Amino acid sequence: MEETWNEVLRDLSVPEDIATKWWSQIMVQYTESARIYHTMDNYLRKKFEIYDIMVKDNISERSAFVLAMFFQHYEHDTNVYGDSIDKNVEHVKNFFKDAGINHEGLISTVVGLLGAACESGSSKEGIDAYFQDLELAALGASPDEYVEYITDIEKEYSNMPAHFYRSLRLKVLQTLLLIPKIYSTDLFYEKYETQARENIEKEINEVLK
Known part of the structure; x- marks a missing residue:
């Protein structure tokens, strides 16, 4: 770099x-x-x-x-x-x-x-x-990498009460799923879109437990 x-x-x-x-x-x-x-x-x-x-x-x-x-x-x-x-x-x-x-x-x-x-x-x-x-590429990471990503993000925002952070996170995730295409460019869409939606849906289910 x-x-x-x-x-x-x-x-x-x-x-x-x-x-x-x-x-x-x-x-x-x-x-x-x-x-x-x-x-x-x-x-x-x-x-x-x-x-x-x-x-x-x-x-x-x-x-x-x-x-x-x-x-x-x-x-x-x-x-x-x-x-x-x-x-x-x-x-x-x-x-x-x-x-x-x-x-x-x-x-x-x-x-x-x-x-x-x-x-x-x-x-x-x-x-x-x-x-x-x-x-947004991190959303389309492999399942294992995605778990690491969301774990680190939550730790980084540990200054927030856990319930408040998860509520905000849930809104963001649900909004992303409503977008017809998370990725605007064809290149990123083809590489990450399917995996990103799978990762987001799985995280939403975990948050709602």
């Missing part, structure tokens, strides 16, 4: 000391002790593995996509998710300022991806559709 970070920043002519400084800050953020799922290894590395195989060759705005991936959960507040989005938009804007990047199109795309991460109705094969599908 560090190699990908450095490659993108070299392409954007960012000074090496700035690239190193912000990589160190990203490492600090994603290795916070409170994180269980949204960590460097458990979350970000897996996403980049899927990105390399399924996304990279299907988008043109790779620099924007990669930067948005790094900053999507740069700050991760398990109390107020919406507030985290706003904060992460500010963090990436601070990064652009520090890096001397003034490309309005790039900045707008990254900020748009960060804001679109929790929205629906994206274009079928656009960059935002791939960004959302990549975030």
Whole structure:
């Protein structure tokens, strides 16, 4: 991942000391002790593995996509998710300022991806559709990996009363099943849709026990 970070920043002519400084800050953020799922290894590395195989060759705005991936959960507040989005938009804007990047199109795309991460109705094969599908890829993991995923997510939100967390989780899962297609892009739909629905249905049954 560090190699990908450095490659993108070299392409954007960012000074090496700035690239190193912000990589160190990203490492600090994603290795916070409170994180269980949204960590460097458990979350970000897996996403980049899927990105390399399924996304990279299907988008043109790779620099924007990669930067948005790094900053999507740069700050991760398990109390107020919406507030985290706003904060992460500010963090990436601070990064652009520090890096001397003034490309309005790039900045707008990254900020748009960060804001679109929790929205629906994206274009079928656009960059935002791939960004959302990549975030939802964990839903289509193998049954064993899915159990690990939901266990880690619940631990990460352990600050919430268990009944409250499960109630919120149930609403999210039930909403997902109502969507005709969880994944917007054909590539992700074909690979993950069936398994994701099986995983979600099984989790719903477990929550309702």
